[in-house]
Amino acid sequence: MKITVIGDGGWGTAIALLLNSNGHTLTLWGPFEDYLQEIRKTGENSRYLKGVKLPTALTWTSDPQAAVKDAELVVLAMPSKFFADVCKRFVGLITPTLPVVSLTKGLCEASHCRMSELAQEILQIPHVVVLSGPSHAEEVARNIPTAVVAACEDEARAQQIQKIFTAPFFRVYTSTDPVGVEIGGAVKNVIAIAVGASDGLGFGDNTRAALITRGLAEITRFGIAMGAKSETLSGLSGVGDLIVTCTSQHSRNHTVGERLGKGEKISDILASMTMVAEGVWNAKVIHALAKHHNVSMPITELVYAMCYEGLSVKEAVARLISRDAKPEH
Numbered sequence: 529m530k531i532t533v534i535g536d537g538g539w540g541t542a543i544a545l546l547l548n549s550n551g552h553t554l555t556l557w558g559p560f561e562d563y564l565q566e567i568r569k570t571g572e573n574s575r576y577l578k579g580v581k582l583p584t585a586l587t588w589t590s591d592p593q594a595a596v597k598d599a600e601l602v603v604l605a606m607p608s609k610f611f612a613d614v615c616k617r618f619v620g621l622i623t624p625t626l627p628v629v630s631l632t633k634g635l636c637e638a639s640h641c642r643m644s645e646l647a648q649e650i651l652q653i654p655h656v657v658v659l660s661g662p663s664h665a666e667e668v669a670r671n672i673p674t675a676v677v678a679a680c681e682d683e684a685r686a687q688q689i690q691k692i693f694t695a696p697f698f699r700v701y702t703s704t705d706p707v708g709v710e711i712g713g714a715v716k717n718v719i720a721i722a723v724g725a726s727d728g729l730g731f732g733d734n735t736r737a738a739l740i741t742r743g744l745a746e747i748t749r750f751g752i753a754m755g756a757k758s759e760t761l762s763g764l765s766g767v768g769d770l771i772v773t774c775t776s777q778h779s780r781n782h783t784v785g786e787r788l789g790k791g792e793k794i795s796d797i798l799a800s801m802t803m804v805a806e807g808v809w810n811a812k813v814i815h816a817l818a819k820h821h822n823v824s825m826p827i828t829e830l831v832y833a834m835c836y837e838g839l840s841v842k843e844a845v846a847r848l849i850s851r852d853a854k855p856e857h
Contacts, residue, residue, distance in 0.1 A: 529692065532557065532599040534614060536564065536588070537803065538576040538665035539631055540605030543693075544586055545669055547603075550695055555587040557595035559614070564588040575802055580669045592617045601627045601692065604647060604656075607804040608634025608714075611643055615650040622651050629657045629678075629689055633713035633769075634806045635813040642710040655682055657689045658706045660713040661764040662772035664779075671697045677765045679703040679710075701764065708760025711751040715814055716770040717807030719743030721785035721831045723774040725841045728789020739827065740774050746825040750814065753821040781807035788834055789841050808835050826851060 529552045533540045536558030544554045558564050567573050571582050589595050596602060602622055606614045611632055622628065628651070632643045639646065644656040661676030668674055678689040678700050686702040694700045703709055719739065726735045747770065748761045760766060773779045784805045787797045798808065815832040818825045830848060833839035 529553070529600040530598055531555070531601045531603065531692075532596050533603045533605055534595065534618065535603075535605030535607075535631075536567070536573065536576070537605065537607065538573070538669075539663075540603070541573045541577045541580075541582070542665035542669040543603060543605060543631060545580070545582070546693065546695055546698055548583060548585060550692070552692075554585070555589060555595055555599070557589055557592065559590060561590040564590055577665060577669055592621055596621045596626075599626065601629070603629045603631060604643070605631045608632050608636070608643060608806055609804055609809050612636060612638070612646055612650060615647055619651060622653060624653045626653070627657070627685065627688065628653060628655070629659050631659050633660060633710070633717065634810045635710075635714050635817075637809060637813055640813050640817055642707070642714075644706055644710060655680060655685055656706075657685050658709050659689065659693065659700075660709050660769065662768040664772065664776060666778050668698065673697045673699075675699040675701065675764055675768075677701045677703050677709055677763065679706040679708075679760075679765070681706065703760060703763075703765075705757045705760040707754060708751055708756030709765040711754055711756050712747060712761050712766035713769055714806070714810050715747045715750055715828070716743070716766075716773050717781045717805070718811045718814055718828050718831050719746070719770060719807075720773040720779055720781035721788070721805075721807045721811070721835070722827050724779070724782035724785020724787075725789040725831075725834070725844070726785075727782070728786035729841060729845070730789075736774070740770060743774070743827055744770055746823075746827055750818060750821075750823050750825060750828075753823045754817070780805045784808060785831075794835050807831070811835050 531552045533544045533556045636646050647656045657680040678686045680686040690700040723739045751761045811832045830844040
């Protein structure tokens, strides 16, 4: 197939490499022509996927019309913060009959909707398949065995994407619960900031395990309130993605939390980062939605306070530990 990946970041590039290895023809769109020229010249996406050699078969363009010309499948791989603005560049170019897959993990800051909903609304298309799970770009690009979930209310569409993306090292399951898959992918980033902060303070495995476990409880409560199935959140796109984001050296959200735990200011941390830490932006949206739906999310609430209200990490720990005693379930 002729496939277009919208987004020249690490994940978009890694997925392009995967699809190229499956025999497809890939075009990648990025917003800055000067950086794309650097990629063409060096054969490496040094800013977002350093050290991975890129095949010359990949085509890079900053022209939206050229990017999707004759495309048979479009993959959306831009950060949630820029998702709406990028989608607007492709209005009228991505037709309702063209299959579309979203790789983006997060919720819209303005409308609080999921990324697949946002794409459907802006692009005026009927379906978007969601592909998510524990899948760091750095590992997928190096053919490290990985398992993810393709989700759509229309099961046949999810199965179509399953066939296209499955590779010897990349196993794709299907689901009819895109709500659960997207909620798991969004909230786990917030919990990872909390785990990183714990690690930054020098706490140990006990604290990390407690935060991951109680974080999963928050994700599940929130997901069910938003219409997700609980079993989805105990799967790859829920607990699986939560574990990898909370424990991996590749996790940007864990890194943000770790630096907070070591005493850095959130403004300085974000200013120093090339790539986007989705958990920071999504903490605000999830905090607001949790309040609206009356869902208890104490870890998320404290991450929000650390990122937006100047709460110190030590004070956040004190507040979390001193909460009223209660049953686990």
